[in-house]
Amino acid sequence: MLIGQGFDAHRFAPERRLILGGLEIPHSLGLIAHSDGDVVIHALCDALLGAAGLGDIGHHFPDTDAAYAGIDSRILLRQVMTSLHERGLAVHNADLTIIAQQPKLAPHIPAMRELLAADLGCPVTRVNVKATTMEHMGFTGRGEGIAAAAAVLLTEPESSS
Template sequence: MFRIGNGYDVHRLVEGRKLILGGVEIPHTLGLDGHSDADALLHALCDALLGAAGLGDLGHHFPDTDDQYKGISSLLLLEKVNDSLRAKGFHVVNTDATLVAQKPKLASHIPAMRQNIANTLGIAIDQVNVKATTTEKLGFTGREEGLAAYAVALIQKV
């Protein structure tokens, strides 16, 4: 049995925070605001995986009202989501994600993001795809107020 899920996440860009995407710290004057490390890419991916397995969403499993998740690495959240999938008899077939940001340019960081995701999920790097685009200066991402991420994931019951 194959199942597909999608995920979406947005975080505001603010001063005084690191910009972490796909578990990679990216040099930039602004970072993402959030309870955890605010890694929008991994949050969207977690939601896609949880949705595919019918396990709800990230906020249900790791609420921002719970101090144990304050500042946590989203790679750890992805690992916990993967453990939940495996406990239900699923494994990840592939993932595909799109980052939407006007700045900074992300292309040079994508190989490391893909490797982090593949390593965390225990799959090959060619089963993980990450893309980046801008909105041609339109909307909140174009005005550099925030960053968005979309993800889809295909899982299979073993």
């Protein structure tokens, strides 16, 4: 078994869509980023890559590469999963925490779990997404942005010899 953890944070900006866990969330602000700014998937990709010893999301998808400008982060997640599958690795489970004062995310969590489980190739029961606030402390508490943390457990198939 291989364990990985990831973290990401982005600032809010007007006239941007808010994408979290692959889902567009209705909100007056979106997140500034080279890609779509999905901090949930970015943290998840870092956790997956870390567990496999493959570096981080910035190494694989640099923000200096125009090919990734505005890209849907689910595409990046699927590419990470392809790399893991090529190495014989599978996701056993993933646990994600979104840190945001606003918007309220509880109504959107079931749909996020479904999307993420599909991309991870595991049952939805093995993908946990939760949201918390910082009780108005720090940059997320002041409503300046959103952060996310992820932990994953990867498995290797049992040797048949």
